Amino acid sequence: MERSGIELITLADVQAAAGRIRRRAVRTPLLSCPWAEGRLWLKPENLQPIGAFKIRGAVNAVRALPARRKAAGVVTHSSGNHGQALAFAARSEEVPCVVVVPEGAPKVKLDGMRRLGAEIVPVPPARRSEAADDIALRRGMVLVPPFDDREVIAGQGTVGLEVVEDLGGVDTVVVPVGGGGLASGTATAVKGLRPDVRVVGVEPELAAETAEGLGEGRLVSWSPERTGRTVADGVRVGPSELTFAHMKERLDGIVTVAEEEIVHAMGVIAREARVVAEPSGALAAAAHLAGRVRGEAVVAVVSGGNVDPVLLRRALDEG
Incomplete structure (x- = not known):
């Protein structure tokens, strides 16, 4: 299916990805939340080997490469979770694997990438994409973007496959939105299997590029200085033309949450569900807890749990 000349991935693409990532990524459970208002389940992607959903897309993208291209190695740009995921897939x-990281990226994520054998290249935030392109050209490596890639999107979509298969009565799936790969893939899978189920994206108010763009019907871009204000470091990068096209076509809506609501949600799900979420990972739960998303049976995707210990302590104290 094409919109504005952009070919969107299909349910078949996501189903093919599910076969490739089997035995590499964890099929995460759905956790019932009797302590929450309404019927809420969490999809804890923090339980993945690298602590985030990104492993799905990275593994699918690497395993889909022809052997000769794969042997040259892979490179990406990432604030941490995609970098860890690609390092895991490459190992x-x-x-070989190289990750270009924005200066100031969380130490916990940088340490994770190094443990998995990645070469780390720090650059100013505005240069991360350009630097990754340059390394791919100079070293002959394959660029695997964090979200602007069909195989990456298809891999992330396996989250949606599992939700629909594991909860027949689901009526609303809530997903964090940054670059949009998770939302694009999840919406593709959910709508492909159950067109009646709503898929809603969530952004921080301080990094709401997709919300603004969908409201205006066009792709918009915020500066790194502007999105850098949010505590949710994993969603400080906005969508690409590819992911925006998917979300425009397949999301049922998008809502935003405040910084204090994000931190509050981190504390609540840590205490009540024993689920550790980084700020980006808590976005979907924050939207439900704040009353921005309602449904008879809601699944909130906890996209990752690679949180700085100091911030987690703050969330537990304040939440």
Whole structure:
């Protein structure tokens, strides 16, 4: 299916990805939340080997490469979770991996990438994409973007497959939105299997590029200085033309949450559900807890749990 000349991925693409990532990514459970208002389940992607959903897309993208291209190694730009995911996928396939990171990226995520064998290249936030392109050209490596890639989007969509398969009565799926790969893939899978189920995206108020763009019907871009104000470091990058096209076509809506609501949600789900979420990972739960998303059976995707310990302590104290 095409919109504005952009070919969107299909349910078949997501189903193919599910086969490739089997035995690499965890099929995460759905956790019932009797302590929450209404019927809420959490999808804890923090339980993945690298602590975030990004492993799904990275593994699918690497395993889909022809052997000769894969052998040259892979490169990406990432604030942490996609970088860790690609390093994990590269190590599993025994190929080199380089991750370009924005200066100031969380230490916990940088340490994770290094442990998985990635070469780290820090650059100013505005240069991360350009630097990754340059390394791919100079070293002959394959660029695997964090979200602007069909195979990455298809891999992330396996979250949606699992939700629909595991909760027949689901009527609303809530997903964090940054670059839009998770939302694009999840919406593709959910709508492909259950067109009646709503898929809603969530952004921080301080990094609401997709909300603004969908409201105006066009792709918009915020500066790194502007999005850098949010505590949710994993969603400080906005969508690409590819992911925006998917979300415009397949999301049922998008809502925003305040900084204090994000931190509050981190504390609540840590205490009540024993689920550790980084700020980006708590966005979907924050939207439900704040009353921005309602439904008879809601699944909130906890996209990752690689949180700085100091911030987690703050969330537990304040939440």
